[in-house]
Amino acid sequence: MKIDWAAIGSVFGVSLVFTVGLVALFTLGVSGLARREKAAAQGGSAGLAVTGAYVCFAACAAAVAYGIYLIVAKP
Amino acid sequence: MESFSLILAIVVVTALAFDFTNGFHDTANAMATTISTGALKPKIAVTMSAALNLVGAFLSVEVANTISKGLVDETGIRPEVIFAALVGAILWNLLTWLVGLPSSSSHALMGGLIGATVASAGFGAVHGDVLVTKVLLPAVAAPLVAGLASMLATRFSYGIGGKAEGEATRKGYRAGQIASAGLVSLAHGTNDAQKTMGIITLALIAGGAISPGSNPPTWVILSAGLAIALGTYIGGWRIIRTMGTGLTELEPRQGFAAQTSAATAILASSHLGFSLSTTHVVSGSVMGAGLGRKGGVVRWSTATRMAVAWVLTLPAAALVGAGAESVTDLGDWGTAVVAVFLVASSAAIWKISRREVVDHTNVVTGTEEPAGVVTTAIAAVTPPPAGTITEGLTATIASPAAAEPATPAAPPAATV
Numbered sequence: 001m002k003i004d005w006a007a008i009g010s011v012f013g014v015s016l017v018f019t020v021g022l023v024a025l026f027t028l029g030v031s032g033l034a035r036r037e038k039a040a041a042q043g044g045s046a047g048l049a050v051t052g053a054y055v056c057f058a059a060c061a062a063a064v065a066y067g068i069y070l071i072v073a074k075p
Numbered sequence: 076m077e078s079f080s081l082i083l084a085i086v087v088v089t090a091l092a093f094d095f096t097n098g099f100h101d102t103a104n105a106m107a108t109t110i111s112t113g114a115l116k117p118k119i120a121v122t123m124s125a126a127l128n129l130v131g132a133f134l135s136v137e138v139a140n141t142i143s144k145g146l147v148d149e150t151g152i153r154p155e156v157i158f159a160a161l162v163g164a165i166l167w168n169l170l171t172w173l174v175g176l177p178s179s180s181s182h183a184l185m186g187g188l189i190g191a192t193v194a195s196a197g198f199g200a201v202h203g204d205v206l207v208t209k210v211l212l213p214a215v216a217a218p219l220v221a222g223l224a225s226m227l228a229t230r231f232s233y234g235i236g237g238k239a240e241g242e243a244t245r246k247g248y249r250a251g252q253i254a255s256a257g258l259v260s261l262a263h264g265t266n267d268a269q270k271t272m273g274i275i276t277l278a279l280i281a282g283g284a285i286s287p288g289s290n291p292p293t294w295v296i297l298s299a300g301l302a303i304a305l306g307t308y309i310g311g312w313r314i315i316r317t318m319g320t321g322l323t324e325l326e327p328r329q330g331f332a333a334q335t336s337a338a339t340a341i342l343a344s345s346h347l348g349f350s351l352s353t354t355h356v357v358s359g360s361v362m363g364a365g366l367g368r369k370g371g372v373v374r375w376s377t378a379t380r381m382a383v384a385w386v387l388t389l390p391a392a393a394l395v396g397a398g399a400e401s402v403t404d405l406g407d408w409g410t411a412v413v414a415v416f417l418v419a420s421s422a423a424i425w426k427i428s429r430r431e432v433v434d435h436t437n438v439v440t441g442t443e444e445p446a447g448v449v450t451t452a453i454a455a456v457t458p459p460p461a462g463t464i465t466e467g468l469t470a471t472i473a474s475p476a477a478a479e480p481a482t483p484a485a486p487p488a489a490t491v
Contacts (some may be wrong), residue, residue, distance in 0.1 A: 004208065008216055011351070014343040016224045019336040023228035026331070027235055030247035037243040060251070067258050067338060070346050071265050072134050 022063055029056030083282040085414060086154045087275055089161045091302040094271035096168040097180040098128065098306020101267060103314040104177070104337070104357040105260040108330035108364075111319030114249045114256075117310070117435035123253075124260040125308035131264020132272075132300030155403040155410060156191045157278045162417050163187030163396030167388060169424045175313035175321070175433070176384040179352040181270060182214070183392045190393030194400035214385060217340070217351040218359025225336035225360040229329050229367025248327040255334035260307075262341045263353050268303040272296055312433040318358065321377045323365025333357075333364035355385065 032053025039049075105127075106120040115123070164183040171178045276291045285292065291299075319325075325333065337353075337360040344351040358381060365373045403410045 008212070011340070011344045012216075012220050015220050015336065015340040016227065018339045018343070019224035019332075020228045020231055022335050022339070023232050023332050024235060026247075026251050026335075027232040027328075030244055030251075031235070033243040033247055064254060064258060067342050068261065070342050071131070071262055 018063070022060060025056045026060050029053040029060070032056065080154075080282060082154045082158070082410065083278060083284060085410070086158045086161070086278040086282075089158055089165070089414075089417070090271050090275045090278065091298055093161050093165050093168070093184070093274075094268065094299050094302035095306040096165050096172070097267050097271065098125075098303040099309050099311040100168050100172055100177075100180050100306075100314060101263060101353060102307045102310050103318040104353045105256050105263060107315045107318035107357070108325055108333050108361060109252055109256045110315060112252065112325050112327045112330040114252045114327060114330065117312075117315075120256075121308050121310040121435075123257065125304040127257055127260035128264035128268060128307050129300045129304040131261045131266075132268035132296065132303065134261075134265050153195070154278050154282045156195050156400060157188075157274060157281065158410065159191035159194070159400035159403055159413065160184065160187035160396045161274070162399040162413055163190055163392040163394070165417065166395050166420055167392040169421055171384055171388075172311055172313055173424050173428055174384075175317045176381055177314050177318055177354050177358055178381075178384045178388045179214070179354045180267065181352055182385070182388040184270060184274070186389035186392030187396035189389070190396030190398075191400040193393070194397040195404070213344075213351050214355055217344075217355035218362070220344075220351070220359070221336050221340040221356040222359035222363035222366075224340065225333045225363035226367040227363075228332040228336055229364045232328055232332055233368060245327065248331045252327060252331040252334055255331065255338050258338040259334060259341065259353070259357070262338065262345070264300070264303065266341075266345065266353065268299050271299045271303070275299065310435065312435060313428075316433060317377065317381075318361060321374065322358070322361050322381075323371060323373045325361070325364060326368065329364040329368055329371070332367065333360040336360040336363065 030053070032049040035049040036053075102121055102124055105124045106115070109115050110117050110120050114120075161184075164180070164187040167178070167183040167186070168180055272291045272295050275295045276285070276289075279285045279292075279295075280287050280289075337357045340351060340356045340360070341353055344356075358378075362373050362378060365371045399413045399416075402413050
């Protein structure tokens with residue numbers, strides 16, 4: 001019986017890194033938007049935070065697109 | 076199509092029935108947390124999941140081909156064996172649905188196939204090492220991988236994002252959760268609809284209707300995709316409730332982390348050639364998300380019941396598959412007996428399920444409250460549930476018991 005530890009390990013590592021990375025990015029994006037909300041309520045602006053937020057969301061969208069690509073182009 | 080015998084037709088119909096149970100059994104995987112956190116209304120969630128399942132079914136035929144080409148020895152298998160396997164898988168799916176436990180539809184199918192093969196050709200026909208590496212090990216690894224990932228992600232998210240509450244935060248996680256749930260649905264469609272396509276193709280090859288090594292015919296792809304989408308749309312509300320609120324209470328942020336972890340683990344595993352069951356992955360990620368939040372609680376009693384169901388899935392489906400195979404072996408009347416038994420038990424299970432109805436109106440509320448109160452409260456905020464009543468009736472044989480529990484919802488709906 002041959003157990004493919006390398007495959008298990010890589011699935012483990014990839015899932016862990018991607019999930020934590022994606023959720024962290026998205027959290028940053030959401031907190032950027034929340035900052036804008038707060039700033040708008042106080043009459044200020046938060047240009048940097050909003051730009052950062054959109055960069056984060058774009059990265060997440062790219063990750064989702066890559067996911068769809070993986071589904072469609074299954075080897 | 077000339078050699079399209081009766082047994083072949085029965086196998087195809089049974090396979091589509093399995094696909095249907097597969098769909099409503101696994102709606103929970105993609106949509107349970109989306110529904111329980113309120114990101115999407117139950118009906119919209121299952122509709123979206125059904126549509127994406129259908130799309131997913133058309134995206135590729137790779138999974139179907141691995142089943143119909145090479146996984147099982149095409150020459151030695153008779154349509155009756157496949158029929159017996161499907162009977163085992165369907166009954167196990169319905170039984171676990173009745174008690175509201177998520178279990179792997181693929182394991183049920185494999186169990187049925189193994190049982191039927193053993194009854195037909197003996198224990199030598201089953202490869203024990205393949206069983207361990209392809210079935211048992213992934214079943215243990217999947218919840219661990221997804222659970223750990225979603226726990227860390229949740230912890231991280233609360234760490235860097237703080238406790239920020241507000242319109243933007245709420246909307247943000249809602250959108251994120253919908254997107255990741257959509258990805259899970261799509262991945263599910265490409266995997267599970269194709270398992271049925273593979274089985275039907277295998278049966279057609281075994282019955283001599285198409286030549287070995289051919290791709291699934293278009294009508295097979297279409298009908299399998301439609302069957303799983305319809306099943307998804309009907310919604311396995313019992314399992315959604317267990318998965319969404321029975322294991323742990325989730326905030327939108329945790330739901331997002333859980334779904335992202337599930338989507339990532341499913342895609343990573345299928346891409347790297349180490350297949351994980353969607354059900355196991357999602358259950359693990361939901362528990363992980365529950366553990367990741369400070370003060371989050373996982374109900375281990377529910378988790379234990381689920382684990383027991385997972386362990387039982389393979390042997391139970393195998394036992395039914397083996398029994399069904401030995402009866403079909405007796406001749407054509409044996410096959411007829413099994414078919415009647417399948418229909419009768421399915422009807423009985425459905426009948427029992429009507430004693431305590433779980434549908435989109437009470438899927439996120441507890442079981443403790445009397446049904447009348449719940450439906451009245453929900454009816455005030457959701458569109459009239461009249462549509463569901465008719466769906467419930469058209470989906471199965473109309474019985475007087477079906478109309479009864481739904482009637483309390485009608486008066487408040489009329490006043491809205």
